[in-house]
Amino acid sequence: MKLYINHKSPVPLHVQAEELLRKIITDPQYANGKLLPNEVDLAKQLAISRTTLRQALNKLVYEGLLIRKKGIGTKVAGAQVSSKSNNWLSFSQEMNARGIPIRNFELHISWVNPDEQIANFFEISASKKILKLERLRGRAEGPFVYFVSYFHPRVGLTGDEDFKRPLYEILETDHSVIANLSKEEISAKAADKFIAGKLEVDLNTPILFRKRFVYDQGDRPIEFNLGYYKADSFVYTIESRRE
Structure with a gap:
C-alpha cells in the first residue's frame, strides 16, 4: 500500500x-x-x-x-467493539451507528421479586414483582455481552413489547418514559459458571462488569442494568471534559 x-x-x-x-x-x-x-x-x-x-x-x-x-x-484492535459512556443511544442503536451488525442469541422475559439492592434502588417493596429482561448479544461469530435489566413498575412495561427494538426507543415511544441520567460502576471480575457458559469462555476468565442505574427526567429510577462483557472483545471508553 x-x-x-x-x-x-x-x-x-x-x-x-x-x-x-x-x-x-x-x-x-x-x-x-x-x-x-x-x-x-x-x-x-x-x-x-x-x-x-x-x-x-x-x-x-x-x-x-x-x-x-x-x-x-x-x-x-481486530474484533473489539467499543462503547462510550456518554453515548445515550441504546446498545443496538450505537452498534448500528458504528456499522456493527448485532445478533440476539437469547432473549428472556420474566417477572421476579427484586433482591434487597434492587428494591432499595427502586424504593419499592421486595414483594413487588418487577420485569426482568435478559439478553445475550454479539456478532455473528459469537456472543460478547450478556445484559440483565430490571425495570421499575412505574415504567409500565408489560413484557409483550418487541424487545428486538432499541430499549430506550420502546420506553420513550410506547410508554412516554425518557431516560435522562445514567450512573455507572465498572469493574473487573472472574466469570462464574453461569456467565462463562453464556459468553463461551473458561471459568474464572476476567470479564468487564458494569452496573448502570438509569433515571428519568424527574430523577426517578427506571432501570437497574447489569452488563457482563468479554474482555477480549469489548472496549469501554470514558470521555470527560474539564469545565
Whole structure:
C-alpha cells in the first residue's frame, strides 16, 4: 500500500493522516494483527511531524480501532467493539451507528421479586414483582455481552413489547418514559459458571462488569442494568471534559 499525504491540499495534515490510517487498518495484513509502521518511520515517510501523526493515531485509539502498547507498537484492535459512556443511544442503536451488525442469541422475559439492592434502588417493596429482561448479544461469530435489566413498575412495561427494538426507543415511544441520567460502576471480575457458559469462555476468565442505574427526567429510577462483557472483545471508553 502506497502511503502518501498531499502537502498542497487545503485539508489539514492531521486529517489526511487520520484518513490514511483508516485505509491502512483495512489492509488484510494489518487487520490480521501485524504491527503498524512505527511512528518515527511513518512520520518520516509522510513528511509530517510525530505530533501531527500522533494526533491522528490518538483519534483511532480513542475510537477503539487501534491498540497501542508501550515498547511493542500499534496494531489494529481486530474484533473489539467499543462503547462510550456518554453515548445515550441504546446498545443496538450505537452498534448500528458504528456499522456493527448485532445478533440476539437469547432473549428472556420474566417477572421476579427484586433482591434487597434492587428494591432499595427502586424504593419499592421486595414483594413487588418487577420485569426482568435478559439478553445475550454479539456478532455473528459469537456472543460478547450478556445484559440483565430490571425495570421499575412505574415504567409500565408489560413484557409483550418487541424487545428486538432499541430499549430506550420502546420506553420513550410506547410508554412516554425518557431516560435522562445514567450512573455507572465498572469493574473487573472472574466469570462464574453461569456467565462463562453464556459468553463461551473458561471459568474464572476476567470479564468487564458494569452496573448502570438509569433515571428519568424527574430523577426517578427506571432501570437497574447489569452488563457482563468479554474482555477480549469489548472496549469501554470514558470521555470527560474539564469545565
